[in-house]
Amino acid sequence: MGIRSVLSKPLAAYIVGQQNKWAAHPAISQLKIFKRIIDLAKDTTFGKDHGFADIQNYADFKRQVPIRDYEELKPYIDKILQGENNVLWPGKPAYFAKTSGTTSGTKYIPITKESIPNHINSAKNAILSYVHETGNSKFLDGKLIFLSGAPTLEQKAGINTGRLSGIVNHHVPGYLRTNQLPSYETNCIEDWEEKLERIIDETIDQDMTLISGIPPWVQMYFDRIQARVDKPIKDIFPNFDMFIYGGVNFEPYKAKLFQTIGKEVDSIETYPASEGFIAYQDSQKEDGLLLLLNSGIFFEFIPADEYFDVNPTRLMIDEVELGKNYALIINSNAGLWGYSIGDTVKFVSKQPYRIVVSGRIKHFISAFGEHVIGDEVEKAMKETLVKFEGVKITEYTVAPEVTPKSGLPYHDWYVEFSHAPIDMEAFEKELDANLRKLNSYYDDLLKGSILRTLRINPLKEQSFINYMKSEGKLGGQNKVPRLSNDRKIANALTQYLRG
Template identity: 65%
Template sequence: MGVKAFLSKPLAALAHSRQQSWMQNPAEAQQKILQNLLQKGANTAFGKDHHFKDIQNHQEFAQAVPVGDYEALKPYFDRVKEGEKNVLWPGQPLYFAKTSGTTSGTKYIPITQDSMPNHVSGGKSALLSYIHETGRSQFLDGKLIFLSGSPELEKVSGINTGRLSGIINHHVPGYLRRDQLPSYKTNCIDDWETKLDAIINETIDQRMTLISGIPPWVQMYFDKIMARTGKQIKDVFPDFNLFVYGGVNFAPYRAKLYESIGRKVDSIETFPASEGFFAYQNLQEDPGLLLMADSGIFFEFVPVEEFHNPNPTRLTVAEVKTDVNYALIINSNAGLWGYSIGDTVKFTSLFPHKLVVSGRLKHFISAFGEHVIAEEVEGALQDAMKEFPEVAVTEFTVAPYVSPDAGASYHEWLIAFAQAPQEPEQFAKALDVHLRKRNAYYDDLIAGNILSTLKVTALAPNAFQEYMKQQGKLGGQNKVPRLSNDRTLADGLLANL
């Protein structure tokens, strides 16, 4: 056992002890954070506009600060971007995390001196929890790969700006940096396919022990390695034993990924975003993600059905229930106030407060009043694949097909199969049955002949990759929407057939 692996164990024990202190009383930790945020934000432009000095509790905060998204805060963001100080948080941000938006164009999310530790500590806490639980730390003695965006930064009003993953790259601890791959030069390559080939050149003969990235892009990395070597990943990287991922539900990719590896490896799911690091998996046998209740973010939870109400119910960690879909709202020391990140979550347990990401507020189908969400289509696909074990999926999306003829409309599932079902029609029927079980409104529409049963359109394994390439979105930071309420994505994919 190397020095890093050996020294990580007492560090993991210390981190676990600290974790227990807030994990058992998250409401107290959250209350302290809210008080701190209000105190520090009181003299900012936003704090003055919303009378932070007069706010005594969460109820008064919820009355003073509305729930909104990037668009709602954009006038303040624009002032920060122009170089004004003390707008949303004292001083100026350290960075802008640059990300694409649907209505706002490019978004510039501030990262401050106070919020930077949240982004860094999330991944660190996830790894230390894993070490404490399993006793396995040998991965620290090998090479670690993080499939990420370019670490090259540009200046916007004197503030370093770039992709979040590229920014985080500058804050990888020194004791890990010397074993981190790919090299800085390779990480700066813009074209994803060129970059992937360069990453393979640098890693293929190394002792890789940890691989981290969004599952579909890690799968691309594996596919290229197998095409080059003719070997499974376990034979190329025999010491690879830990996969860290986030950004999308792993379930649809699990079978294909493990088939590529050739054996099961431990995995850790994380819940990061440009706006913050929110939760991580702290136990191998529990898929729930532990909410980071003591990391500079005050969380609120709005029942999904109330999200578009003028004054929705805003719950704290002390008030949430399990098995209810909530819109996740954050208030942070990056100067984000009443900010909806667009994700929906569902708590799987309380004390400790663990959750799963159930979908996106904007990613749903309700063309016929069914309001099908990502959690339901991903669950239906997972259940159908259990009945058809030969099936392997690389990517999929679902869109409505609206017909002028009564009863002729349906949901179209566009699925890129790595291994197609032997009985396609039976697979589609199973998919439909499982979706009907998960969504009563969809079931009623089928039963009432308002909708026809879903149809599956099989695509080539690389169909989504080719489409994303055409859109200039091929790369480790871009994700395919699971559902759309229109046919823009579906028609784009079909145009390539």
């Protein structure tokens, strides 16, 4: 065993011990963070505007700080971009994480000196939790690859600005840098396809042991390698046994990815966002991701069905229920307050608090009040694939068809199969039946002849890659929304339909 794998084990034991301490006292851990960040920010522009000096408890905070999304917080961000100090957090941010927005275009999410450890240590601790539980650490001695955005940074109001993955790249611990691929020069290439070919040049003959990235882009990396060398990935990288991913549900991609690899490998799921590192998989034996209650973020939860109400219920960690869908709200040492990141989560455990990401607040279908969410379509597809052994999918998305040329409206699925079902009609029926079991509103609409059963549109190979390329969103952390409440994506995909 190498020095990294040997030294990781006592460090892993220490980190997990600390983790267990704060996880055993969730409400206390959260209140400590709450009091600390309120106190530190009380003299900022935002703190003065919202009476932070008078906040004594969470009830005061809820009265004085409304829920905001980026567009509503933007006036404060603009003050920072205009050069002002002490706006959302003391001083100026260390970085802006640049990400795509909706009505505001590009979003600039502050990352402060105090919030950087949340992003860096959380990723490290996810790996150490795995090492402690399994005893497997040999993958730390080989070459590691992180398929991510370019680490190049620009200046906005004197603040280093770039993609989150690029910012994090500058803080990779020195002991891992000697193992890390690709080279900095290759990582800086903006064009994803050119970058991917260069990454393959640098990695194809290396002892790759850990690969990290969003599943569809890792699949693309593997496919391009196999276009050069017609072998399973396990024969090209015989010591590859750790896959780290985040940002999307792995289940729809797992079968094809493991088939390409030629074996199953262990994986660690993470939940990073520009706004903060929210959770990570701390156990290979338990469901869900450990919510990071001691990492500079004070969490709030709004029942998802109340999110668009004028005065929705706002809950602390010790008030949530298992299995209920919540919009995730964060308050952090990055200077985000009452901030809705747009995700919904469900709790699968309270000892410790573990979550699954169930979807996006704005990514749902509710053309007729059915409010189908991402978690439901993903479970329906997973259950259908279990029954139709051998069928494998590359990617899919769903949109409503409200005004069909004939017949009742329906949910329109656009699916790229790597192995399509022989009987597509039977596959459609099973998928629809599974969705009806998961969503009673959808079931009622079909029973009431308001909707008809879903329709699958099989797409040609590479359809989603070509679509993302056409949108200028190929590679990096970009991903296709699983659900849309309009037909923008669906209409764009019609050009890729199979004959």
